[in-house]
Amino acid sequence: MTRHPDGTTADADTDRSGRLPLTGERTVPGIPEENYWFRRHEAVYEALRPRCAGAVVLEAGSGEGYGADLLAGVAATVLALDYDTDATAHAARRYPRVGVGRANLVALPVRDGGCDAVVSLQVIEHLWEQERFLRECRRVLRPGGALMLSTPNRITFSPGRETPLNPFHTRELSGAELAGLVRDAGFADVEVLGLHHGPRLRTLDARHGGSIVDAQVAVAVDNAEWPAGLLSDVAGVTVADFELRADDVDASLDLVAVAVRP
Numbered sequence: 167m168t169r170h171p172d173g174t175t176a177d178a179d180t181d182r183s184g185r186l187p188l189t190g191e192r193t194v195p196g197i198p199e200e201n202y203w204f205r206r207h208e209a210v211y212e213a214l215r216p217r218c219a220g221a222v223v224l225e226a227g228s229g230e231g232y233g234a235d236l237l238a239g240v241a242a243t244v245l246a247l248d249y250d251t252d253a254t255a256h257a258a259r260r261y262p263r264v265g266v267g268r269a270n271l272v273a274l275p276v277r278d279g280g281c282d283a284v285v286s287l288q289v290i291e292h293l294w295e296q297e298r299f300l301r302e303c304r305r306v307l308r309p310g311g312a313l314m315l316s317t318p319n320r321i322t323f324s325p326g327r328e329t330p331l332n333p334f335h336t337r338e339l340s341g342a343e344l345a346g347l348v349r350d351a352g353f354a355d356v357e358v359l360g361l362h363h364g365p366r367l368r369t370l371d372a373r374h375g376g377s378i379v380d381a382q383v384a385v386a387v388d389n390a391e392w393p394a395g396l397l398s399d400v401a402g403v404t405v406a407d408f409e410l411r412a413d414d415v416d417a418s419l420d421l422v423a424v425a426v427r428p
Contacts, residue, residue, distance in 0.1 A: 193288075195232050198401035199392065202382065209408040210287055210316045210361060210422055211236050217312055217424070218244075221282035224306060226271050226299075227289030231257030234264045237285065245281075247271065272298045276306040283307075287316040288420075291335040300351035307427040313353055315423045317344060319360065321416050341415040344423050353425035359410050360418025367407045370399050379419075 193204045211233045219240045228234045228246035230253060238244040238261070246261075247269040248254050258266040269275050271286075272295045284303045293299050303313050318324075320338035324331040330338045339347065341358045348356050363371060367378065374381035374396060381396055392400075410422060 194230050198397060202378065202400045202403045205403045205405055206361070206408060206419065207233070207288060207316075208236070209405045210410065210420065212405050213410045213422070214285060214314050214424075215240055217314065218283050218285070221312075222280070223283045223285060224274070224276060224281045226274065226284060226286040226303065227292075228257060228264075228266070229253055231261045231264060231266065233285075233287060234266075235261040238263045241283075245276070247274065272302055274302045274306050278305055279308040279311075281306050281308065281311060283312045283314065285314045287314075288318070290315060291317045291330070291332075291338050294336050296337060296347060297351060300348060300353075304352050304427050309427055311427045313348065313423070313425045313427065315344070315348070316361075316420050317423075319416070319418050319421050322419060339421065341418075341421050344421050348423050348425050352428070354428045356423060356425040357412070358415055359412050359422045359424070360415040361420040361422060362409045362411060362414070362418050364407050364409045367403070370403075373399070 193207050194200055195204050197204075215237060218237045221241050223237055223241045223244045225234045225237065225244060225246045228248045231246055234244050234246035234257065243265065244263075245265045245267065246254075246257055247267050248257070249268060249270060251268060254266050254268045257264065267275065271289070271293065284307055286303070290296055290299065300313075307313065318332075318335075318338055320330075320340050320343070324338055330336075341360065345356050345358045370378045378396075378399065382400065384390075385392055385396070411418075415421065
C-alpha cells in the first residue's frame with residue numbers, strides 16, 4: 167500500500183485499465199481508495215459546467231483530463247494544458263474531444279483575448295508565481311470572459327500554519343487572500359464560494375470519529391490496511407454529497423473563485 171501526500175492511499179501506483187498512475191497530487195477516476203478526492207474535485211467541475219456552455223474554454227492544469235472532458239460536453243471547444251508529459255499524453259489518448267497541449271502555466275501559448283473562459287482547479291496552490299499566472303489568465307480572456315479557480319482553503323487545510331502541510335503546495339490561501347489576489351490581477355466581480363460536506367458526508371464524518379478525511383489520513387499515516395467500513399463509505403461518495411455555498415466560506419474545504427475580465 168502506498169501513501170500519497172493528499173492523505174489517500176492506493177494499492178499501487180501503476181496504471182490500471184489505462185488509467186494514469188497516481189502521484190498523490192493528481193486525482194484519478196475509478197479507484198475506490200481515491201474516490202472521495204475525485205468526487206470532491208468533480209463536484210466543482212459539475213458546478214462550473216453550466217458557465218462553460220457554448221464557450222471557448224482553456225483549462226490550465228488539466229491533470230488526468232476528466233474535468234476537461236466533462237466541460238467539453240457543453241463547451242464549444244476545450245483546450246487542456248498541463249506541464250506534465252505523462253498527463254498530456256494520457257489525456258490526448260483518453261479524451262479525443264479535448265484539445266491537449268503541454269505548457270508552462272505562467273506563459274500560456276494562447277493569443278490575447280482568445281478564450282471565453284479559463285478554468286483552473288486545484289492548481290494555483292502548486293505555483294510559485296501565482297500573480298504571474300493570474301495575469302496570464304487575464305491576458306488570454308476576452309473582455310467579459312470568466313475566470314474560474316479552485317484551491318484548498320488554507321484555514322481548514324493547513325490550520326494554524328503559515329506554511330502548507332502538503333509539501334507539494336507552495337502557497338495556500340484563505341478566501342479573502344484568494345479574492346485579493348484575483349482582484350490585484352485585474353479581475354472584476356470577484357466572488358468566492360466554499361465547498362462543504364453535505365448532509366450525508368456529515369453523517370459519515372460522525373461515523374468515522376468526526377472526520378472522514380482524517381480517517382483516511384490516519385490510514386495513510388499508519389500505512390495500514392483500509393478498514394472495510396471506511397473503504398466502503400469512501401467508495402460510495404458522490405458529487406451530490408458536496409455543497410458549494412457562498413456562506414461560511416472560512417469553514418469550507420475548498421475555495422472556488424469566479425471573476426470577470428473587465
